[in-house]
Amino acid sequence: MTEKIMIFDSTLRDGEQTPGARLNRKEKLKIAKQLAKLNVDVIECGFPVSSPGEFKAVQSIAQQVKGPIITALARTIQGDIDAVWEAIKDAERPRIHTFLGSSDIHMKYKLQKDPQTLLEMGVEAVRYAKRYTADVQYSLEDATRSDLDYMCRVIEAVINAGATVINLPDTVGYAVPEEYGAMISNIMNRVPNIDKAIVSVHCHNDLGLAVANSLEAIKYGARQVECNINGIGERAGNAALEEIVTGLVIRKDYFQDYRTDVQLDEIYKTSRLVSNLTGIPIPVNKAVIGINAFAHSSGIHQDGVLKNLSTYEIINAELIGGKAAQMVLTARSGRHAVKNELQEMGFVLEETEFAQFFEAFLELADKKKEVFREDLEALMADRLAYA
Ligand code: KIV
Numbered sequence: 168m169t170e171k172i173m174i175f176d177s178t179l180r181d182g183e184q185t186p187g188a189r190l191n192r193k194e195k196l197k198i199a200k201q202l203a204k205l206n207v208d209v210i211e212c213g214f215p216v217s218s219p220g221e222f223k224a225v226q227s228i229a230q231q232v233k234g235p236i237i238t239a240l241a242r243t244i245q246g247d248i249d250a251v252w253e254a255i256k257d258a259e260r261p262r263i264h265t266f267l268g269s270s271d272i273h274m275k276y277k278l279q280k281d282p283q284t285l286l287e288m289g290v291e292a293v294r295y296a297k298r299y300t301a302d303v304q305y306s307l308e309d310a311t312r313s314d315l316d317y318m319c320r321v322i323e324a325v326i327n328a329g330a331t332v333i334n335l336p337d338t339v340g341y342a343v344p345e346e347y348g349a350m351i352s353n354i355m356n357r358v359p360n361i362d363k364a365i366v367s368v369h370c371h372n373d374l375g376l377a378v379a380n381s382l383e384a385i386k387y388g389a390r391q392v393e394c395n396i397n398g399i400g401e402r403a404g405n406a407a408l409e410e411i412v413t414g415l416v417i418r419k420d421y422f423q424d425y426r427t428d429v430q431l432d433e434i435y436k437t438s439r440l441v442s443n444l445t446g447i448p449i450p451v452n453k454a455v456i457g458i459n460a461f462a463h464s465s466g467i468h469q470d471g472v473l474k475n476l477s478t479y480e481i482i483n484a485e486l487i488g489g490k491a492a493q494m495v496l497t498a499r500s501g502r503h504a505v506k507n508e509l510q511e512m513g514f515v516l517e518e519t520e521f522a523q524f525f526e527a528f529l530e531l532a533d534k535k536k537e538v539f540r541e542d543l544e545a546l547m548a549d550r551l552a553y554a
């Protein structure tokens with residue numbers, strides 16, 4: 168029996184905090200509908216108190232998107248919680264998500280209140296949210312830089328107040344996997360009522376470790392992972408949804424006890440939609456969904472892949488709804504790949520003819536970064552003209 172890992176998508180909230188990624192109501196709705204097709208468990212669709220437009224966008228999603236739990240963010244302020252509830256109350260499965268900093272840095276500089284007062288504010292906010300719905304998530308912002316004893320006290324108290332999900336964010340992407348796993352494990356062992364809540368993780372990518380930290384946390388008891396399509400988000404972004412869910416499948420030898428319900432073959436489409444609507448480009452070498460993730464350029468690699476894909480590919484592009492392996496023809500490409508490309512274009516050459524063609528190809532490839540089909544066609548046309 169495998170244990171389900173809930174996928175909490177925050178592309179429309181934390182992801183939209185990416186500088187320049189602002190989305191309007193229609194765009195948010197379009198992405199939310201696609202996230203429902205992707206079959207994520209939770210869609211966090213915004214911060215309703217922030218503006219009337221944001222409120223309406225969250226409300227439209229709550230009214231029209233069926234399947235996933237719909238949530239939105241509130242500070243531990245009654246007005247924020249009221250706004251979230253007003254916006255999400257028509258959802259099939261509404262959740263209120265409230266949060267408060269728990270690290271000394273946040274308490275001293277940002278919140279400027281003492282730890283006990285803040286603990287009580289958290290408890291009060293959860294109690295207030297519970298008047299609206301049974302499903303209340305509480306996040307301890309900056310958990311990875313917080314005192315463990317204090318966090319345990321806060322978690323116990325907010326669970327007693329009715330929190331059903333406890334989220335432990337690595338807000339500034341500071342943790343390393345072993346340390347983050349140990350933090351989750353300590354909390355699982357030390358908080359007496361932790362079994363009454365789902366433990367969630369939310370990792371930022373400042374040190375490039377967001378996905379590694381999230382995967383490590385699963386091994387120590389996290390059952391909800393918060394992540395964003397294409398890894399977009401504040402600063403260096405959040406854990407990339409596509410990397411987490413694909414990693415769990417491709418390394419099922421290592422993660423054999425866990426599964427998600429994500430529809431993997433919707434990943435490619437979702438990723439392109441988010442990139443097109445936010446205007447945030449996908450880096451070419453981005454794991455799983457970058458255009459180079461299934462492209463092979465050097466002759467040695469191309470030769471291997473043409474003989475058997477598994478030589479240089481661990482993910483089949485079709486698994487994520489993408490295009491099959493592509494050969495990029497450059498000056499480093501080998502004969503095998505060029506011959507294969509010509510055959511696919513309908514040209515079958517004798518060995519001596521091909522040898523001459525390959526020389527012409529290399530001459531051109533030395534002048535260009537990449538040789539495209541149009542270039543091969545032009546080379547063939549030249550050859551036919553002089554034949
Ligand atoms: O990074 C963070 O701590 C957050 C919380 C609001 C969950 O985004």
Ligand code: ZN
Nearest residue numbers: 181336338369
């Ligand atoms: Zn965040």
